Amino acid sequence: MALVPMRVLLDEAAKGKYAVGAYNVNNMEQIQAIMAAAHNTGSPVIIQASRGALKYTNFAYLRHLMMAAAEENPDIPIAMHLDHGNCLETCKIAIELGFTSVMIDGSLKEDSKTPTTFEENLEVTQSVIDYARPLGVTVEAELGTLGGIEDGVGSGQVNLTDPDQAVEFVDRPKVDALAVAIGTSHGAYKFKEEPRLALDLVREINSRIPNTALVMHGSSSVPKELVEQVNKYGGNMPNAMGVPMSAIQSVIPHGVRKVNIDTDGRMVVTAAIRKVFIESPEKFDPRDYLGPARSAHTERVIQKMRDLGTAGHAGEIEQKSLDDMIEFYKQKGMI
Ligand code: G3H
Ligand code: 13P
Numbered sequence: 001m002a003l004v005p006m007r008v009l010l011d012e013a014a015k016g017k018y019a020v021g022a023y024n025v026n027n028m029e030q031i032q033a034i035m036a037a038a039h040n041t042g043s044p045v046i047i048q049a050s051r052g053a054l055k056y057t058n059f060a061y062l063r064h065l066m067m068a069a070a071e072e073n074p075d076i077p078i079a080m081h082l083d084h085g086n087c088l089e090t091c092k093i094a095i096e097l098g099f100t101s102v103m104i105d106g107s108l109k110e111d112s113k114t115p116t117t118f119e120e121n122l123e124v125t126q127s128v129i130d131y132a133r134p135l136g137v138t139v140e141a142e143l144g145t146l147g148g149i150e151d152g153v154g155s156g157q158v159n160l161t162d163p164d165q166a167v168e169f170v171d172r173p174k175v176d177a178l179a180v181a182i183g184t185s186h187g188a189y190k191f192k193e194e195p196r197l198a199l200d201l202v203r204e205i206n207s208r209i210p211n212t213a214l215v216m217h218g219s220s221s222v223p224k225e226l227v228e229q230v231n232k233y234g235g236n237m238p239n240a241m242g243v244p245m246s247a248i249q250s251v252i253p254h255g256v257r258k259v260n261i262d263t264d265g266r267m268v269v270t271a272a273i274r275k276v277f278i279e280s281p282e283k284f285d286p287r288d289y290l291g292p293a294r295s296a297h298t299e300r301v302i303q304k305m306r307d308l309g310t311a312g313h314a315g316e317i318e319q320k321s322l323d324d325m326i327e328f329y330k331q332k333g334m335i
């Protein structure tokens, strides 16, 4: 199957009442690991790249790796998504590269740090929708701010999503998906003592905007055994803590259709590489450590796909092109 617009996956997930994992990637092994997991479990998948990832891969490498993933996995529906686009220009670049979906994170200014006003958020989100929708490209927006700062992304302040504003927000620019802030944050240090999340807020927002796919950012679970493995083999990640999968599962029945996972992928790769370096210091062929890292990553993503309920749904997704989506939006009066 060729790449599909993300909206196709989200609508299908809404019908089946499951969530699709959106996994961040920066290199070939991560993409291969995620695709192997999708193939193994028969799952649709969202592969997402941040601005940092695009820069790291010099844009063209990531684009071609994504195309390779689609070519090698004709039975798997894949949405190629820009994570945390900071302005219209970045979204345009991603769309020109062939991304089938973009996020405009208008909750923060272009510096990806300073919170915006509601009106500023609406304005930039609308500008991206005006550009992307006539091309059939899916648009995710964000309302409220996450805690945590990841590679320069994030204000460091939590500002939970206001349900009244959510109603107005999805109605005015008519977004395809809305990222909500419920107390998660990016990175490996989400909570000091125990996870504290505004799970009821998801239920409330969903009851007010039941037809909008909700997105949960900062959803890595930072499993204890991975933290221990990293630390055992010379790492230093004290008190790392994430969002328990049970918390994520509890909100899937309440409209959460996309679950963003980056940190867990980073940690599993780091843990596996550290293990090889410590246990086999004579090894120096990158395949000897990147290979095990890739396999370990696949195993983790297989488990995520099962836990999120994505497993087994690949065959139900209809192949839709960007042109099909243009028709879809016209019929819904969204263009
Ligand atoms: O939103 C944050 C993601 O974890 C991406 O992080 O900007 O370091 O690639 P990054
Ligand atoms: P984590 O840092 O919890 O993996 O969150 C990733 C994310 O939200 C990417 O947009």
Ligand code: ZN
Pocket: 084, 186, 217, 218, 260
């Ligand atoms: Zn995020």
